[in-house]
Amino acid sequence: MAGIKMTHAFDKKGVKWAADNYAKGMGTAPLKCERCDATVIHVNSFTRDCYDNPSKVRAFFRLQANGAHGPNCRFGVDKQIVELASTSEGLVESVQKNRFRMRLIAVTEELKATARRLKEDDGGERTPTTSKSYTPSSNRLSSYINTAQRVLRLRAMCDEDADIEEHLELVFAGNTVGWNQFYFDHARQMEAHYAVSKSSTQYPIAVQGRVGKIKRGVKDDPKLNVLNLERLRVTQDPNETTNGISLEVSVWAIKASWFDGLTENDEVIIFGLWKAPTPAQTKATKEGLFKTFTNRRLTLTLAVKSQIAKV
Numbered sequence: 001m002a003g004i005k006m007t008h009a010f011d012k013k014g015v016k017w018a019a020d021n022y023a024k025g026m027g028t029a030p031l032k033c034e035r036c037d038a039t040v041i042h043v044n045s046f047t048r049d050c051y052d053n054p055s056k057v058r059a060f061f062r063l064q065a066n067g068a069h070g071p072n073c074r075f076g077v078d079k080q081i082v083e084l085a086s087t088s089e090g091l092v093e094s095v096q097k098n099r100f101r102m103r104l105i106a107v108t109e110e111l112k113a114t115a116r117r118l119k120e121d122d123g124g125e126r127t128p129t130t131s132k133s134y135t136p137s138s139n140r141l142s143s144y145i146n147t148a149q150r151v152l153r154l155r156a157m158c159d160e161d162a163d164i165e166e167h168l169e170l171v172f173a174g175n176t177v178g179w180n181q182f183y184f185d186h187a188r189q190m191e192a193h194y195a196v197s198k199s200s201t202q203y204p205i206a207v208q209g210r211v212g213k214i215k216r217g218v219k220d221d222p223k224l225n226v227l228n229l230e231r232l233r234v235t236q237d238p239n240e241t242t243n244g245i246s247l248e249v250s251v252w253a254i255k256a257s258w259f260d261g262l263t264e265n266d267e268v269i270i271f272g273l274w275k276a277p278t279p280a281q282t283k284a285t286k287e288g289l290f291k292t293f294t295n296r297r298l299t300l301t302l303a304v305k306s307q308i309a310k311v
C-alpha cells in the first residue's frame, strides 16, 4: 500500500524536505513521514500525456512497500475513512474494524429523485410553495454527494485504487463494484465511457479530468449551460486504422452559476449518473492520419452543483 501522497518528509537528521526540491540521495536516509515514524520514498514529477497539451504531475513522497502510517497519522487512509464515515449520514457504514462500505444505491435514489423534481419544477406544474416540501430530499442528496466527493478526493490523493479498496468497499444493489469501475482518472475516461455504455444498471461513477470550455446560455436558453472537459488525444480505431476515436465529456447544468469558480485547466472530479449517447461518425475536414472520426460522448446533467469538485 502506498497510501496518500505527501508533499514533505523528514530525513534521519530531522531536516525537512519538499518533494518538489528533493532528488535521490539528498539528506540522510531513511526518509520519514512528516507526522509519524513510517519510512517514505520519493517519486519524481512526471508528465501526464493523455492530452494533446501534456501537463506535469508534481513530485511526492509515498509509503515504502508494505509500510503503514501510525494509528493516528493523518496520512493513513484508514484514519481518513473512519473520520469520513462518522459524518456521512449513513452513506458510509462500518462493516468491521478498519473496513467500511459505501452504499451507492442510496446516492442513486437521491440523484434520481432530485432529477425528477427538477423536471417537474421546470414544467411549471408545481407552485413554489409545494416545491419547498422536497427540500429535505435535496439536503440529503447534498450531504451524500459531499461524502462521496470526500471519498473521491481521498482516492485522488492516493497512489492507486488498492490503497483505498483495502478499507472501503463499494456496494450497489447488493453487488460489490470494483474501484476501477467507479473511479476513472484522466487517462481512463474512455474506459468510463465503455463502463457506462455497456452497463445494464445505472450506478453513479466518477470521472476525473481538466476543465476545458464552459458555455453559458447555449442557444440563448439560460437553462442550457455546458462544461466540457479537455479532450483526450484522439486514438486509432483498432479495427479500422484510418478511423480516429474521440471522446467528449460534457456536464450540463440548469443554472449558469453552478459553473462559477471553475476555470479552464482546473482539475475536477465529476460524480453522478452518466449517459453515453450513440456515437456519431464524421468525415475528417483536414488531411491527416484519420479520414473519419467516431465521436463518443459521455454526458451528465447536474442535480446539485457539488457533483463537480475541484481536486
Ligand SMILES: [Zn+2]
Binding pocket: 033, 034, 035, 036, 037, 038, 069, 070, 073, 074, 075, 076
Ligand atoms: Zn504517517
